[in-house]
Amino acid sequence: MMSFLNTLVQHRYAITATILFVVGLMNLMQQRYLVRKVIGFNIMDAAIFLLLASRGYVEGRMAPVVAEGTAERAAELYINPVPAGLVLTGIVVSVSVSAFSLALIQKIYREYGSSDIKELVHLVKRED
Amino acid sequence: MLFLPLLFPLAGGICAFLIKKERPRNLCVMAALILTLASSVALCLRGAEPVTLLNIGGGISLRLGIDGMGRFFLLLMSAVWLIVAPFAFPYIKHEGRDRQFFGFYLLTLLSLMGLCVSKNAVTLYMFYELMTLLSIPLVLHSGTERARYAALKYLGYSVAGASLALFGLFLLHHYGGSGDFAAGGILPNVGSSQWLLVLAWFLMTLGFGCKAGMIPMQAWLTTAHPVAPAPASAVLSGIITKAGVLGIIRTTYFVFGPDILVGTWAQKTLMILALLTVLSGSMLAYKEKHLKKRLAYSTVSQVSYALFGLLLLTPTGALGALLQVFFHAAAKDVLFLAAGAMIYRTGREYADQYRGIGREMPVTLWCFAIGALSLIGIPPTGGYFSKWYLATSAIEYYGALGVVGAAVLLLSALLTAGYLLPIVARGFFPGRDYIPERREVGASMLVPMILLALSALIPGLFSGLLAMPLSLLSASLF
């Protein structure tokens, strides 16, 4: 039991990320209103970034901005920069995607006066 | 040389599509058909080296060639096609849309010719599919909802059958069965995979049997044939069902070879299926009132005679089957044409409405009668011989099953008499109170009927005429 709690504590960020991811997923799939779906998607991405960022941290090391003359010992001094870069990329991607989906939702709302997926599906069925 | 029988129908079909005036179109159709027959006769006499149409690679190539079996079917099909055409001219004119009809009529002939001269399984399959697709418009001709449904059903069943054939084709390709046809089979090493091959044969036979209207895939036939215009339904059940027979012959005798199939479960099962078809077809025909539909049911039963003969895998059985193919083609065509003529004149469609028709259109009904007799198998007519060979070889080689088979054939012959002769009888002897009025059809419709009737009769009278070459042919299969 103790050991399990210990593991949990060791993986606190990862576990948080997992829970967040599933929450986001449920929102994305089950919310009726489109904006909420987008929010869910953002939560999902945030969870992934949290997981990724937590992968990069190393106990007791600094952010990877190499100070003068520390270059040769840098590998022991600074944390892993790769996940940071990946997270940066990921964030930019998710920003663009959410912008696009929000624009789409705005357009749809102006078209149908609704942002409820059930209603929209039905309205579309009624066409053609 | 090999291409001529394919070339003429193609050209004729295209012309038929393009030419708007009626007379020149009919002339061109006739010319194309005559040329086709002539070229195929020439081909049969001269023979030709097999040609590789196209080498796709991967062990697959499209090859054309001619052999005995090909000759037989080539002549049969082109001749019948030519004979039926004149009947069609007035009939289709009365139905309308004749450019479309004759175009596809000739193109279907093209695919049939290709079927006859194809030299390996892939080519056969290709022309088979082609035939299905090209003969759909014939069924579809009237364009009514019923016709469209019938066409769709025809399509569904045929493609299902073809895909079963395809299934077998893939297996064959794997076991090196995509080479040239050769009598006695071409499969090099059977060995452990025999069960798989037998399965493949079973499926392919079922698949081709679909076109020949064998249980379990017979249901399309009785829907599709009646809705087509009479000439179309004549060739459909006279010839196109035989295409299925040809497919079965090719796979059974020229790819797998009888000796790996004799006595397998597949053979027994298929024989039983064929017998079932024979019996059920006759029974349904007996109970059916609509004339063309009755004839369609009788096709179902009659073609399965031939299948039964083939599945016996004995020379005599094969001979009987080939004779049956010939005679059924002639008889069924004449029956359908006569029925077409009667419907065309009187507009009556049901078998019990033809009281006294023999007084009104005697020639037609005489042809009908001859066809009926040949179909039943009354001795002077040809049908007798084919059934005789079938029964004898069945009893000779397969004890109990053979006897049952013979009995079934006999019973179904009786049923045939039961559902065809009453029409003739009531047609000729309507009773005293009947006042007939002559309304015989024109010569262009009579001549084909008479020709076909004679061809169902004459070879029966001088049986050696046909039986001799065919017996050689069937002997060469083993």
Next chain:
Amino acid sequence: MDKRKSAKNRKKKKTRLLPRPAHTKAAFVEWVDGDRPAHLSAALHEPRELRKRKVFVFDESKMGQQLIKFFRRYHVATTLMCALLLFVFAWVVLTLPSFGDPAAPTNNMVPAEYLTHGTAETGAENVVTAMIFTYRGFDTLGESCVLFLALSSVMMLLLRRDMSSVKPKERIALQKDAAKEPKTRNFIVTVMSRILVPFIFLYGLYVLLGGESSPGGGFSAGAIMSAGMILYRHAVGAEASERLMNERLFTVIRTVGLCIYAVLFGVYILLQGGEGGALTSHLIMPIDIAVGMVVMCTMYGFYALFTKGEI
């Protein structure tokens, strides 16, 4: 007597209670003996009738039954799926190397190489910047293309050069939006923004130029500057902000920015290190600036398009 009657009734009830699937069976029978079945229309491409005559009022209860059923089933299914995913995922994550573990496989020679030689090879103290612009520069190119793409697609959706191309339905909605806008500018916001915007820009520039040697860089700087512009536009209104940014300038900046980036990067790649090696150490700054321009334009463009649909 009674018994038989009751038995009969029971039988009747049974038959009534369990109606056999009529249409399927009938269809099969008809298929077999070849008369026109109910589903023939499917084969003949006839449009469904129910679509033609249905006056639609949106209402849960009146909604298409199978649609409701679909959503219900969908909810159950997705919930179960998510629960499953949660457990599996949590288990997998728990078996990974723990947080901050120096011996984790991620701390291999790759980050070591970046950290030790990154500064020397690229001339950027900030290793993250060094990495995203040189080592893994292609990802970053793709990333800025994603931004550009998002902006283009939002323009495709919302950009209105003139009202004529707008559908009537949408025009009504737009007029509603316009009615909601405040007529007079808020004094405080205007003044404060006039004071703040220059400082924001200054800070943005600082972050941009300091990106090599300290946390920051093109992306964050672009975001900051776009925040300044958005504030300005919001304060003084779209018309007045033309001075700061109009459509032509907007197009020019984002095109030029991304072009610079793509061309520089392309040259660098095509030179394949070699003499390009010297190039890379000077490459980061211009690329950084280009990215800054792109990001700024994108963010600002989003705001402008979302609010008014024009730039």
Next chain:
Amino acid sequence: MLPFYRYIPFLCILLCLLGAILLAAGKNGRAAFVISVAGALVTAVLSGILLIRLMQTNESFVFVMGRFPAPFGNELKAGPLQALLSTCFSLVIALSLLGGWSDLKHDVKPDKLNLYFVMVSLTLASLYVLTYTNDMFTGYVFIEISTLSACALVMAKDRGQTLVATLRYLFLSLLGSGLFLIGIVLLYSVTGHLLMKQVSEHIAALRATGEFTLQLAFIVGLFTAGLGVKSAMFPFHRWLPDAHGSTTTASSAILSGTVIKGTAILLITLFCRVFTLDTVDKLHIDNVVFVLGLMGMIFGSVSAIRERHSKRMLAWSSIAQMGYIFTGIGLGTRAGICAACFHILVHATSKSMLFCCVGRLSAVNGHRKMLKELQGSARRDVLAGVGFTLGALSMIGIPLLAGFASKLYLATSTMGSATKMGATLIAIALSTVLNALYYIPAVVTVWSTPDGESPERAPHDPTFVIAAVVSIAAVVLLGVAYTPVMHMVEVGFALL
């Protein structure tokens, strides 16, 4: 300096990106059209050169992006297979644009046309990267690019229906790429690398020690699901019919022809290059993919039979065809994956042609889309009718047409394991029937004239004529001379 042909993959990508950026600056739709078609053709030619060269030297090479070799910098890896596929994609996109140009003018607002072509060239770029990339994270970034640009292509036709379809497509794709990203993160944290070569080495090591087995299974499952969503694998296929069916012709052709293939190719690359095939087989992922593929094959066709909207019917059939591809992948053997790649080529050509022809047919019948309303349209434009018929026959699998060849390869590639063989053969036979059951009635409908009217010829559409002729030639060629193509595929697979 390297020899020129080594630069070709990166050059093509850069060309597409720059083209997109510059097109966005312009305002003239027609010019944009010309430029993007020309660009697609140029990339096609370049890839063709690359293909020939690689076939001559029989090699595959790694292109280091910049001066930092793996595992520090990005990489592209090009072999004959990649070159072949990318050539095919460029050609298909060019043809689809040509074929759908008149519909584009009809469907898309004139002031948005140039943006449409921006999307097209970005799609092409993303396809190139997905085909060539040797780095998983690059794969993720460009998957997002393909998602966004594909959605933009769908919603180019400004109708409410299309917008909703786009939204559903977008959300499902986001789900897919999210799963894919998680897969990458987990894989990164167990292996510590992002480049495929190093990752595969580490995975081999893990397999040797036998640790992280279930985790690996989970990761492979995530990749499969993520990419499967984007290429319409069976349970995740629901978005496709609306998205591909309701948009403008060129978009449907491009999406069905190429975009859903890109992710499938990435999946193949991952299976073969990162997790080797026998690992995938050990983890039993391939069986899942196989079953899903078969189900897609059948289910897609069945729904296509019940569909009355012409384009949506084609979209359903795309799902069925993707089923073929996934079946091939799921066989988990060399022959199976070669068959899948070949089918990718076949379907790309045939389906884009079908969509172009249907677009043209509905255009000559007054832009009505229901199959019933297409009656007699083939008489109005015979070329489109012929193209549609040929495409349909190819999909059914008539010999001498492309479809038959791929079916044959798929069938013969199953000859390893009895159960899979039986299942595949039965499914192929069944789906042949089903295809015929919805394609042939459609063909009959377009050729049959409605009673009492004789349709007059529609005015010619030059760009469509070019597209139709070329793609008909392509389909017949693939059906007749498929052995050389298959040879290329096999060589390419060996060098994957």
